[in-house]
Amino acid sequence: MSDVATTARGPSYGDVARAAERIRGAAHRTPVLTSRTADARTGGQLFFKAENLQRAGAFKFRGAYNAIAALPEDARRRGVIAYSSGNHAQAIALAARLLGVPATIVMPLDAPAMKVAATRDYGAEIVTYDRYTQDREALGRAIAAERSLSLIPPYDHPDVIAGQGTLALELIEETGPLDILVTCLGGGGQLAGCALAAAELMPRARVYGVEPEAGNDGQRSFREGRIVRIPVPQTIADGAQTTHLGDHTFPIIARHVTDVLTVSDAQLVETMRFFAERMKLVVEPTGCLAAASVLGGLLDVRDLRVGIVISGGNVDLASFARLVAG
Numbered sequence: 001m002s003d004v005a006t007t008a009r010g011p012s013y014g015d016v017a018r019a020a021e022r023i024r025g026a027a028h029r030t031p032v033l034t035s036r037t038a039d040a041r042t043g044g045q046l047f048f049k050a051e052n053l054q055r056a057g058a059f060k061f062r063g064a065y066n067a068i069a070a071l072p073e074d075a076r077r078r079g080v081i082a083y084s085s086g087n088h089a090q091a092i093a094l095a096a097r098l099l100g101v102p103a104t105i106v107m108p109l110d111a112p113a114m115k116v117a118a119t120r121d122y123g124a125e126i127v128t129y130d131r132y133t134q135d136r137e138a139l140g141r142a143i144a145a146e147r148s149l150s151l152i153p154p155y156d157h158p159d160v161i162a163g164q165g166t167l168a169l170e171l172i173e174e175t176g177p178l179d180i181l182v183t184c185l186g187g188g189g190q191l192a193g194c195a196l197a198a199a200e201l202m203p204r205a206r207v208y209g210v211e212p213e214a215g216n217d218g219q220r221s222f223r224e225g226r227i228v229r230i231p232v233p234q235t236i237a238d239g240a241q242t243t244h245l246g247d248h249t250f251p252i253i254a255r256h257v258t259d260v261l262t263v264s265d266a267q268l269v270e271t272m273r274f275f276a277e278r279m280k281l282v283v284e285p286t287g288c289l290a291a292a293s294v295l296g297g298l299l300d301v302r303d304l305r306v307g308i309v310i311s312g313g314n315v316d317l318a319s320f321a322r323l324v325a326g
């Protein structure tokens with residue numbers, strides 16, 4: 001039998017705190033960076049949580065490691081399977097290797113070459129699919145059932161959400177309470193986990209998720225109070241080409257989040273340039289979502305303390321060069 005290791009209830013702050021214990025020593029405690037230029041430009045005091053410097057290049061390692069480490073011994077022995085456009089795949093592949101668990105990854109044919117190569121290098125078996133015609137969730141479930149593997153989805157899983165929340169836990173431990181926390185939004189694992197941490201540790205803070213303009217399902221879902229599904233959005237933010245929020249992520253977002261904002265691909269490129277030029281950071285387009293909203297002036301942050309997640313740095317050098325040179 002394939003088993004998604006779900007708990008009956010949604011994850012709570014306690015699960016985030018337990019995840020922090022579980023990933024300690026395996027995940028990097030990434031630095032919190034500041035920029036006088038960004039502060040001067042926005043009038044706020046900005047704190048950037050640099051998950052582009054996380055293991056496997058993105059925050060996804062937190063949720064992946066937490067979810068695999070939480071599996072019972074027999075499930076670990078059989079192995080795990082994941083479907084992902086890249087960062088979750090690399091995270092699962094690396095976490096599985098560290099925990100001695102076999103991993104199978106279902107990846108789109110057009111996933112960035114660097115992400116595919118990195119996943120293979122971590123020792124995972126790769127199965128490809130066409131993201132415009134095939135349903136990766138159905139394919140993942142079919143292989144999981146056939147091989148008795150535990151399916152670890154990229155965002156809609158209590159242990160994944162709790163793991164992602166550890167980044168906000170660390171950030172708040174370091175900065176103290178913030179006025180605003182801004183995260184990147186795809187399927188909502190990052191936003192839901194961080195919102196749980198924020199609600200517990202700084203209940204007065206506003207929490208925002210930021211997604212690509214071309215794929216504003218999260219914004220519509222938040223504002224309409226139900227999960228809205230859209231076709232695969234065309235955007236350079238390949239880590240946020242999700243078509244809907246999850247059954248686990250949506251209720252947490254609906255309860256604890258202030259609003260969902262959107263930014264254009266052009267704003268993402270501008271933010272990539274800012275990070276490269278001013279902060280000497282390589283950030284992938286999806287990793288720029290949260291910062292693009294603040295640097296682009298969507299939120300008035302004057303005299304406020306603002307936490308911003310830089311969620312990942314996995315971008316082919318050729319794409320990076322093309323985008324920043326523009």
Ligand SMILES: *Cc1c(COP(=O)(O)O)cnc(C)c1O
Nearest residue numbers: 087186187188189190239311312
């Ligand atoms: C997956 C991913 C996101 C979106 O995270 P969700 O938990 O799906 O909302 C944002 N940025 C990067 C770099 C990612 O890999």
